[in-house]
Every structure is written in structure tokens, then in C-alpha cells.
Amino acid sequence: MMPKSLLIILLCASSLALADPGSVTRATDLKDKPFLDAPTVTRLAAGSRVEVQTRKGAWAQVSTRDGKSGWLKILNLRSATGSSGSGLGGVNQLLSVAKTGSSGNTVTTGVKGLSAEQIKNARPNPQEVQRMKSYSASSEEAQRFARSNRLETRSVKDIGLASTESQSNRGSD
Amino acid sequence: MKKSLVTLALAAGLATPVFAIDLGKILDGSSGIDLNKVVKAVESAATSLQSTSPEQEEIIGKRVMADLLGAAPLVKNPELQRYVNQVGRWVALQSEKPNLPWRFGVTDDAHVNSFAAPGGYILITRGLYDRLKSEAELAAVLGHEITHVVRGHHIRAMKASARGDFLANVAQIAAEKRGREEAQYAANAFSGGTEIFVRGLDKDDEYEADVHGMVLAARAGYNPFALPSVLTTIGNINPKDNAVSLMFSTHPSPQDRLDRIEASVGDKLDRYANGIDNTATFARLHK
Numbered sequence: 001m002m003p004k005s006l007l008i009i010l011l012c013a014s015s016l017a018l019a020d021p022g023s024v025t026r027a028t029d030l031k032d033k034p035f036l037d038a039p040t041v042t043r044l045a046a047g048s049r050v051e052v053q054t055r056k057g058a059w060a061q062v063s064t065r066d067g068k069s070g071w072l073k074i075l076n077l078r079s080a081t082g083s084s085g086s087g088l089g090g091v092n093q094l095l096s097v098a099k100t101g102s103s104g105n106t107v108t109t110g111v112k113g114l115s116a117e118q119i120k121n122a123r124p125n126p127q128e129v130q131r132m133k134s135y136s137a138s139s140e141e142a143q144r145f146a147r148s149n150r151l152e153t154r155s156v157k158d159i160g161l162a163s164t165e166s167q168s169n170r171g172s173d
Numbered sequence: 174m175k176k177s178l179v180t181l182a183l184a185a186g187l188a189t190p191v192f193a194i195d196l197g198k199i200l201d202g203s204s205g206i207d208l209n210k211v212v213k214a215v216e217s218a219a220t221s222l223q224s225t226s227p228e229q230e231e232i233i234g235k236r237v238m239a240d241l242l243g244a245a246p247l248v249k250n251p252e253l254q255r256y257v258n259q260v261g262r263w264v265a266l267q268s269e270k271p272n273l274p275w276r277f278g279v280t281d282d283a284h285v286n287s288f289a290a291p292g293g294y295i296l297i298t299r300g301l302y303d304r305l306k307s308e309a310e311l312a313a314v315l316g317h318e319i320t321h322v323v324r325g326h327h328i329r330a331m332k333a334s335a336r337g338d339f340l341a342n343v344a345q346i347a348a349e350k351r352g353r354e355e356a357q358y359a360a361n362a363f364s365g366g367t368e369i370f371v372r373g374l375d376k377d378d379e380y381e382a383d384v385h386g387m388v389l390a391a392r393a394g395y396n397p398f399a400l401p402s403v404l405t406t407i408g409n410i411n412p413k414d415n416a417v418s419l420m421f422s423t424h425p426s427p428q429d430r431l432d433r434i435e436a437s438v439g440d441k442l443d444r445y446a447n448g449i450d451n452t453a454t455f456a457r458l459h460k
Contacts, residue, residue, distance in 0.1 A: 020405060020406065020409060021409060022405060022409075025431075025432070025435065052405070055398070055402055055450075057396060057398065057443075057446030057447055058398050058440075058442070058443050058446035059446075074398045074401050074402065075398075075401060075431075075434065075435040075438065075439075076435070077401070077405060077431075078405065078408065078427075078428055078431055079404075079405045079406075079407075079408025079409045079427060079428070080408075080409055116370075116371045116418075116419050116422070118244040118245070119240065119241065119244045119362065119367050119370055119371060120362055120364070120367060120368075120371060121244075121362065122240045122241070122243035122244040122362045122367070123243045123361075123362075124236070124239035124240050124243045124358040124362065124363075125239055125242045125243040125246065126235075126239045126358060128239070128242035128243070128246050128247060129235055129238045129239050129242060129294075131247060132238065132242065132247060132254075132276050132277075132278045132294070133274075133276055135251065135254040135255050135258050135276070135277075135278065136258050136262070136274065136275065136276045136277070137255065137258040137259045137261075137262040137275075138262070139262065139266055139271065139272075141259060141262070142259055142262035142263040142265075142266055143263070143266075145259040145260075145263060146263045146393070146394065149308075149449065149452045149454070150394075150449065151263065151393060151394035151395070151449055152394045153267060153392055153393065153394060154391060154392055154394060154445060154448075155392070156388050156391045156392045156442070156445060157388075157441075158385065158388055159384050159385070159387075159388055159437055159438060159441055159442075160384075160437070161377065161380055161381055161384060161433065161437050162433065162436035162437040
């Protein structure tokens with residue numbers, strides 16, 4: 001086997017690993033550019049699987065299984081295990097184990113709530129609380145930090161929770 | 174004095190149906206009103222109705238943190254800890270309680286989770302921090318936890334589960350410390366506080382923390398759509414993976430949370446999507 005082709009395979013594999021699997025909540029237009037008035041590449045059915053390549057503002061650039069690429073709103077995006085419903089759980093589980101590679105071993109050990117037990121049985125460590133305090137940042141320090149990173153405050157109105165009824169019009173479930 | 178107590182009791186009774194039943198019992202069958210019982214009833218009603226003082230919240234928060242940090246200590250990386258405090262404090266400055274003594278920390282815990290406690294204590298596990306892709310994602314997660322603190326979600330959950338014993342718990346924690354030099358708590362975890370982290374908060378409180386967490390991130394100049402991004406990352410972890418077992422047992426599914434965000438936020442935050450996603454510091458500190 002030629003080392004060069006191996007290298008190409010490895011490079012492809014690593015770029016695939018960077019993409020996050022996802023699915024779309026509802027029938028959605030895949031846009032050529034991250035704008036509502038951009039041309040439509042294709043129409044995605046509810047539950048379509050995609051690979052998320054990158055995110056920009058409120059938009060995600062995704063590729064579809066038939067090789068199309070375009071942009072959709074992040075709020076229309078779910079994880080891969082998502083809107084395709086619980087029937088695909090097995091498949092998604094396999095995918096997820098494959099993705100996590102060697103750490104996939106820990107997946108089905110069945111040790112549930114280990115951390116819950118750890119918390120319940122914890123021996124309090126007040127010294128560590130003191131240490132936590134020693135790292136705290138004053139308002140002035142936080143403001144300096146924001147200035148040096150060009151973070152500017154914006155006036156944003158609070159948003160109330162939408163009632164439960166209005167949220168449950170998802171396609172396949 | 175006693176008359177005004179009765180008036181107060183009646184007023185409280187009208188305001189809270191649960192209490193009205195107690196009051197009914199007191200008034201029922203006896204020739205007159207047993208004032209001792211009324212006083213007791215008023216006291217317990219007052220316990221559940223009155224707001225907790227900042228001092229009480231600090232006492233509870235510190236105690237709960239001692240337990241959480243007993244389960245998993247801070248990551249030994251002062252630069253990382255300071256950085257997370259700078260981001261966290263900056264986001265907290267945009268909240269309704271900018272002047273709490275906010276303290277943030279990354280714990281040496283491979284599980285994917287984050288915690289908040291009354292008084293302004295917030296922890297994020299190494300397991301979650303390592304999976305974050307940007308500073309905006311960090312800000313959004315901290316914004317979620319800051320919302321729990323500012324809106325008193327833990328206090329409410331503790332009061333609900335401790336019934337009338339809430340103030341007794343606070344007094345007990347205070348007594349544990351009294352007379353000992355460096356705060357030496359009892360050897361066991363304070364169950365009244367830690368059970369919240371094992372049982373979880375009200376689902377609506379989680380949804381509210383998601384939506385308001387996005388608002389806080391947007392106010393702080395970050396791209397608020399970093400929060401849905403974190404939730405998709407978490408949603409892609411196998412639910413059977415031990416790393417997410419506690420988070421999944423104490424939170425609505427990432428799917429439901431994203432549904433609720435979509436329904437609540439809609440396009441209201443689109444104009445803030447041009448906020449900052451990443452900084453050089455995040456890239457440098459994030460392996």
C-alpha cells in the first residue's frame with residue numbers, strides 16, 4: 001500500500017471526525033448561503049440526517065447524505081439521535097460507539113449514576129471552596145477582560161418560555 | 174400583636190391553598206382559636222413564603238460546594254480557573270444580580286455536567302469543558318447556571334423537598350461551623366443540599382435557564398447560538414455512556430431542550446448572532 005494514499009485516507013478520516021452528526025426538526029430549505037433570501041439548494045425532509053461542518057452566527061453549514069451542501073438555521077438542527085425518533089436508537093447507538101472509538105468500551109458497562117453516588121457520599125472539602133474563591137474575578141477584572149477581547153454589551157430583552165403546547169408539532173414523533 | 178398574627182395567618186391562608194387546609198384544621202371543631210397553633214402555622218408559612226437572605230444563601234451555597242468539591246476537586250490549573258472566572262463574571266455582570274460574589278471553577282471530573290449553588294457558586298466539569306468548541310459555548314453554559322442562581326431555582330427546590338425543615342437546615346449548617354476554626358463540616362454530605370443535584374430541578378427551570386442563558390450570552394457580546402450547539406454536542410453522546418448518566422437523569426433530554434429553545438427563542442436573537450464566538454485565550458487554554 002502506498003503511504004501517500006494512506007495519508008489521504010487519514011486526512012479524510014480526521015476531517016470527517018470534526019463534523020458533528022445531526023438531523024433536521026422539520027422540512028427545511030437548505031440554503032446556498034447563510035441568509036433567508038439566499039437561493040435554495042434543496043428541500044430537506046423532516047428527520048433528514050446531516051453532517052454539521054461549521055457554524056456561523058444563527059446558521060450551520062451542513063452536508064447531506066447525497067452529497068449536497070448548504071446552510072440551515074441552527075434552531076432547526078438536532079443531534080443525530082433526534083427527530084428520527086426512538087426507533088432508530090439502535091442504529092444511532094452503534095454510530096455513536098463507532099465515533100467515540102476506543103472510549104466506546106465504557107458505553108455499556110452499565111455503571112449508572114456513579115457520579116450521583118459520589119456526590120451523596122462526598123466528604124466535604126471546605127479548603128477547596130477557599131481555593132475556588134481565590135480564583136474569582138472582580139467586576140473590574142471582568143470588564144478589562146471583556147475590553148481586551150472586544151466583547152461589547154448589548155441590550156437584549158428577556159425572552160419568556162413558550163408554552164408546552166406550541167412546541168410539540170414536530171413531524172415524525 | 175396576637176390579633177395581627179391571626180390576620181397574617183388568614184392572609185397567608187388565602188394566598189397559599191396548602192396552608193389554607195392547615196388553617197382549616199386549626200379552626201375546625203374547637204370552641205376558639207388555639208393561638209399557639211396559629212403562631213406555629215404562621216411560622217412555617219413564613220418559612221416557605223419569605224425570601225432567603227443573601228447570608229443564608231451564602232451559607233447553603235458554601236456547604237453544597239464543599240460537598241461537590243469533595244466529590245471532585247478543582248482541576249489544578251490556576252490559569253484555566255482564572256480564565257473561567259473572567260468569562261463567568263463578565264456574563265454574570267449582565268444578570269439581575271451582578272454584585273453577588275460570583276465564583277466559578279472547573280472540576281477534575283470526566284462526567285459531562287455543570288452545577289450551581291445559591292450565593293453565586295458555579296462549577297463546570299472537565300468532561301463538559303473539554304467538549305466545548307468556543308468561548309461563546311462556555312459563556313452560554315455559565316449563563317445557564319447563572320440563571321439558576323439569579324432566579325433562585327435551587328432554593329425553591331430545597332424548600333420544596335425540605336418542607337418545613339429548610340430554616341432548620343440552614344441553622345444546622347451554621348452550627349456545624351460554629352466554634353471551629355477553619356470551617357469543619359460534619360463528615361457527611363449535607364443531604365438537604367446535595368439531593369437537588371442527584372434528583373434535579375424542575376424541568377421548566379431548566380428550560381428557563383437555557384433561554385435566559387442565551388439572553389445573558391447575547392448581552393455579554395457572545396453569539397447566543399452557542400448554547401444550542403452545546404446541546405447538540407451533548408445530544409450526540411450515547412445516553413448509555415456513563416459520562417452523561419447524571420446529567421441525563423437530572424435534565425430534560427437535549428432534544429426536548431432544543432425544542433423548547435426553538436419554540437421560545439424563534440428568530441428573536443438572530444440580530445445578536447454576530448456576537449463573538451471565540452477568543453485567542455480559549456484556543457490557547459483549550460487542549
